[in-house]
Amino acid sequence: MQSNVMRVLVGIAAVAAAVILLIVLKDDGDDKSGGGEQTAKTEPVSSGGQGSGQKKEKPAIPTIVIRNGKPVGGIAEISVDEGEFVRFEVDSDVSDEIHVHGYDLMKDVEAGGSVSFDFPATIEGIFEAELEGRGEQILELTVNP
Amino acid sequence: MTISGLAGWLPFAHALVARQDLPIPAWLFAWGASIVLIVSFFALSAAWREPRFEDERWRSLGAGLSRALLGMPAQVICGLAGVLLLGVSVYAGLRGTEAPDRNFAITFLFVTVWLGFPVLSVLLGNVFKMFNPWRAVGRAVGGAFEAIAGQRFAHAVYPERLGRWPAAIGLLAFVWLEIVYGVSGGVAVGLEPHSAAVAALLYSGYTLTMMAVFGVEEWCERGEIFSVYFGMFSRLGAFSVRDGRLGRRRPLSGATSWATIPGSTAVVLASIATTSFDGGQEGVFKGGIEKGYDWLVEGGLEKTASLRLTDTFFIALCFAGVALVYLAGVRGMASVKGAPPLRKLTPGFAHTLIPIAFAYLVAHYFSLFVFQEQAQFGYLLSDPLGNAHTDLFGTASWGIDFKVLSANAIWYVQVAALVIGHVVGLVLAHDRATAWWGDYRDAARSQYWMLAVMVAFTCFGLYLLSAANG
Numbered sequence: 001m002q003s004n005v006m007r008v009l010v011g012i013a014a015v016a017a018a019v020i021l022l023i024v025l026k027d028d029g030d031d032k033s034g035g036g037e038q039t040a041k042t043e044p045v046s047s048g049g050q051g052s053g054q055k056k057e058k059p060a061i062p063t064i065v066i067r068n069g070k071p072v073g074g075i076a077e078i079s080v081d082e083g084e085f086v087r088f089e090v091d092s093d094v095s096d097e098i099h100v101h102g103y104d105l106m107k108d109v110e111a112g113g114s115v116s117f118d119f120p121a122t123i124e125g126i127f128e129a130e131l132e133g134r135g136e137q138i139l140e141l142t143v144n145p
Numbered sequence: 146m147t148i149s150g151l152a153g154w155l156p157f158a159h160a161l162v163a164r165q166d167l168p169i170p171a172w173l174f175a176w177g178a179s180i181v182l183i184v185s186f187f188a189l190s191a192a193w194r195e196p197r198f199e200d201e202r203w204r205s206l207g208a209g210l211s212r213a214l215l216g217m218p219a220q221v222i223c224g225l226a227g228v229l230l231l232g233v234s235v236y237a238g239l240r241g242t243e244a245p246d247r248n249f250a251i252t253f254l255f256v257t258v259w260l261g262f263p264v265l266s267v268l269l270g271n272v273f274k275m276f277n278p279w280r281a282v283g284r285a286v287g288g289a290f291e292a293i294a295g296q297r298f299a300h301a302v303y304p305e306r307l308g309r310w311p312a313a314i315g316l317l318a319f320v321w322l323e324i325v326y327g328v329s330g331g332v333a334v335g336l337e338p339h340s341a342a343v344a345a346l347l348y349s350g351y352t353l354t355m356m357a358v359f360g361v362e363e364w365c366e367r368g369e370i371f372s373v374y375f376g377m378f379s380r381l382g383a384f385s386v387r388d389g390r391l392g393r394r395r396p397l398s399g400a401t402s403w404a405t406i407p408g409s410t411a412v413v414l415a416s417i418a419t420t421s422f423d424g425g426q427e428g429v430f431k432g433g434i435e436k437g438y439d440w441l442v443e444g445g446l447e448k449t450a451s452l453r454l455t456d457t458f459f460i461a462l463c464f465a466g467v468a469l470v471y472l473a474g475v476r477g478m479a480s481v482k483g484a485p486p487l488r489k490l491t492p493g494f495a496h497t498l499i500p501i502a503f504a505y506l507v508a509h510y511f512s513l514f515v516f517q518e519q520a521q522f523g524y525l526l527s528d529p530l531g532n533a534h535t536d537l538f539g540t541a542s543w544g545i546d547f548k549v550l551s552a553n554a555i556w557y558v559q560v561a562a563l564v565i566g567h568v569v570g571l572v573l574a575h576d577r578a579t580a581w582w583g584d585y586r587d588a589a590r591s592q593y594w595m596l597a598v599m600v601a602f603t604c605f606g607l608y609l610l611s612a613a614n615g
Binding site for chain 1: 163164165166167178182334544547548551552553600604
C-alpha cells in the first residue's frame, strides 16, 4: 500500500513537473520570437514617425483596413510595453466612430477616409478597439508591464 | 510594437470589461505551481493528529451587539434596503439603456452582489440573510398572514432527498444566463439589461412561490440560489448567528458541518465548474467551442442557438470534469483501510473544496470587481438608467481609473489566492481525515488522494490564468 501510494505520488509529481517544464519552455520560445519581432518592428515605426512628412515607402505605421464594416484579415493585434507609444491607422470604407476601450479614446472616421491614433501606453492590460456604431471589434491592444 | 492577425475568428465582445487581465507570465506560473507542489508535500507530513475544526467553539459576542445588529429594527431596515435595491435594478433593467456597462442592473447584480457577497460573507458572516429581498418579503407576508388568520401558514414538508439540488441547478442556470444566454447572431455579446430584469422578476416569482410552499427559512437553506451560495462561503469565516445571537467561532470550523444536506457537493462543484468555464471559454475551450459551433451551424441550426448550445455543452463538460476529479479522489480514499462507506465519504470532503471555489472566484474576478465597483459607486449610482438624464449624487461623469491596479498587482493577487485556497483546502481535508480515520497513519494515507485532487484543481486554476491558456 505504502509503496503503491508513493509510486502514485512520484508519478503525479513527475507529470506536474513535466507539464510545468513544457509550459515554461514553450513560453520562453514565444517570448524570444516575440522580442525579436518587437525590436525588428519598432525601428521602422519610429523612423516612420519621424519622417512622417516624407512619402511612405512602406507602411511603417500599422494600418487596419476596414472593408464592409469588418477588419480585413481579422481582428488586428498590437502589442507594446508600458510607456511606449501606440500608433496605428484605420482605413475604413464605412463611416463610424472608433473607440479604444480602457483608454476611452474616440475618433470619427468617414466612409473612404482614414484616421490615425498615437497615444502613450499608460495602462497595462488587454484592450479592445471597435467600430462603436457596429459593435465590431477591429483591434486587440496588449500593453505589457 | 507588433501587429499581426488574430487567429481566432469568433469574437467575444466584453460587455463590461474594458480592461482585461494580462495572462500570468510563464515564470510566475512556474513559481506558483512549484509552491503548490512543495506546500503539498509538506502537508503530507502535517503534524496534528486530533481534529481541530470539527468543533466550532462558538462564543457569543454579547447581547447588546446582537440586539443592535440583528434586532427587529435592523432586520426591517436591511430587508427594505434589499427590496429597494432589487427594485432599482429591475427598473433600471427595464427602463434604462441596453448598454450593459452603462446600466445599473448588470453591474449591480453580476458584480456588486454576485462577487461582493462571497467576500463579505467570508469576512463578516452570512450578511446576505439580512439583505435577502425575497426572505424579507416572504417573512412580511407570513407575518401578515399570521396576524390576520391567527394561525401559522401550513407549509409542505420539504423532501429531504432534494436537499440543495435546486440551488446547485440554479447556480448553473444563473451563470448560464450571465455568460451563455447573451448571444446575438453567433457572437457572445453579454447579457442585456432588459433580459436581466425579466430574469430577476421571473426568479422573484419562483422564489416567493417556493417560500410559500416550503417555508421561507427552509427554502433559503436549501433552494434559494443566492442564500445557499453566499451561505456556503460564510462558513469559512469566524462570525455566525446561533439562536438569534451573534457569535464568533474558530475560522473554517463552520465549513465542517456545511455539506450534511444532500446536494451540497453539487453546489461547490458547480461553483468551481462555472468559474473554470468562464476562464477557459476564450482559451483552452475556445477551439472546441468553435468546432462545436461550426458543426451545428453546418447542420442547419441557427447561429444564436448553435453558440448557446455549444457553450451549454461545455459548461456541462466542465461540471462533469470537475465532479469526476473529485469523485475519483473520493474513490481513492475509500480504498484506504478503515474508510467510512462511500455514501458518507462523498459529501464528507465537499466542504474542503469551498476555499478552492473561493480562490477561483478571487483569482478570476478580482480586477473586474475593483474596476467595476468604481463605476457602481460613480456613474451608475448617479445615472442608474444610463441615459444621461439624471445626476443624483453629482458623480455621473466619473469614469473608471484603470491604473489603480498594475498588471503585476493583479498577478500576485491571483497566484496568492490560489495558493492560499489550496493550503486551506488541504488543512480542512487533513482535519476531516483525522476525525474519520481512527489511525492517523491511515488518515494521512487517505489524504494522498485529496492532495492529488487539490493539486489538480489549483494547477488547473493557475493554468487558466496563464499565457498557456491562450
